[in-house]
Amino acid sequence: MNQHGSNSSSRPGPLQGRRIGIGVTGGIAAYKVCHVVSQLTQGGALVDVLMTPNAQKFVGEATFQALSGRPVLCDPWEGPDPSDPQHIRIARRLELLLVAPASMNTIGRLAHGITEDVITLTAAGIPPHTIPRILAPSMNAAMWSQASTQRNLQVLQDDGWLVVPPDDGMQACQTTGPGRLPEPETLLQAISDHLT
Template sequence: MNPNTLLSADGDLAGKHIVLGLTGGIACYKSAELCRLLIKQGATVQVVMTEAAAQFITTTTMQALSGRPVYGSQWDAREPNTMPHINLSREADAILIAPCSADFMARLVQGRSDELLSLLCLARPIATAPLLIAPAMNREMWVHPATQRNMAQLAEDGATLLGVGNGPQACGEIGDGRMLEPAEMVEDLIAFFRPKSLAGQRLLVTAGPTYEAIDPVRGITNLSSGKMGFAIARAAREAGADVTLVAGPVALATPRGVNRIDVKSAQNMLAAVVQHAQAATLFVATAAVADWRPAQAAEQKIKKDGSGATPQLQFVENTDILATVAQSARALSGALYCVGFAAESQDLLANAQAKRARKGVPLLVGNIGPATFGKDENALLLVDALSATELPHASKLSLARQLVAEIAKRLHTSP
């Protein structure tokens, strides 16, 4: 089956045509999965390989995955005008070189054009065909001054460098220089194309539950998965914000480009939020924070004694994180815009309106907790001083992007 018949009409890269360039390196094996994921997100992919790349992966493999003939020669007779470097670069919404070897980066810096891939990079219309580079090389090659110098020059010339991973390398050494994983590169490419409505903003977002210890093995928590907060962190990063994510105990991968701080209890979360709110311009309190905690956690496990007696627990109220930040000098002066979340079980509108007024925030986002905890979809209700707006049931990432756009609109129209 032609992979292009599997294109997702609503994928994040729907309608985008990507030229995927492969240069010589063992990381070419990742390019096969990268091609598949790009197509799964709705993109069409045209593969162009250097002669060295063909030593590591076959054109047959990449043609089967992309559903298109693979190009490797500037003299390719399949092009009626014998100008594949012009035709391929003019059709591209972006050119992604993955893997990009140290040698190929040097070729780009020098403007060399004696084979097809570097030639089409040189011939590309810079304004409409951006160049993204995913380096892949040995750790010593990566830190070499020549490589670092070439990367700086490529960035100055307008290329976007996606960075590298750290870990075991094919040569047996361990360190920086591995090509990013395919899913990471796809996330970066999606972010590259998203509108930068929060450029210059510094977002602080909380996510997930908190855990309040009863004894060393038991505690009080809730069903929040953290997925909504993590989606907001990703959407804000896509929109150009500098994002810090304070996460309760959840098993979720950190979104690309997001600074994550792991905490456990409500008190831990409060301390982290108060510290990082000093530099933030936007605070979104998505976490489901425990309202109470045991007044004193037992030092040892509380055991049954067979009498049927139950332990007597005393509780104290946790400090309200959202209200604390919303009443801070920076928030009251307008330097910090605060958004709250309300997870309710009934009477969503009334409870959300009351909570917004009580917390003193300009915008509160309500949802029905039992209907969304742990799931990948949600429905939101945006409540401000004047109105309530429904965001219908959709994926949490889709809702996060809508919420980010709404916040950006409010930031840009506020006095």
């Protein structure tokens, strides 16, 4: 058994050695993505977790580092060599990028080419239409219903991003409606569907 409880002597699965980026933004549902990262890692994937500063207010960098067994990128200025920035190195090796939860704010930045954090910078380092880029938006129902949110998502879909639609139901802010991050199993299915 390895540190994640999986049996290393079993045959390699479809995730074995696959390079997956998970961008975590500042949303209440960030905790659900811990399970996604854990499952991917147990399946043998090499998971690079990218976090915005606001994401770190919800889940600590150490949690994702432990679950992925790899360094987590939070600050674009991290790294020993400015001539070889980490976000570019990660962007070049990824086979799929999932941003989950994708906040209203990060969706807006991605749609408008604003690259102020490691997720938007890494995404900008991936040439369009080369690998699957998936967004799983998560926000309260009022944020989800904003014209700007829907407009920005349409822009991103027109640019080739895939969107996992949010679930409808009870939200952390005690309202009910669309905006819940889908359960980890749905996100894992979206990854395996698009990781060809």
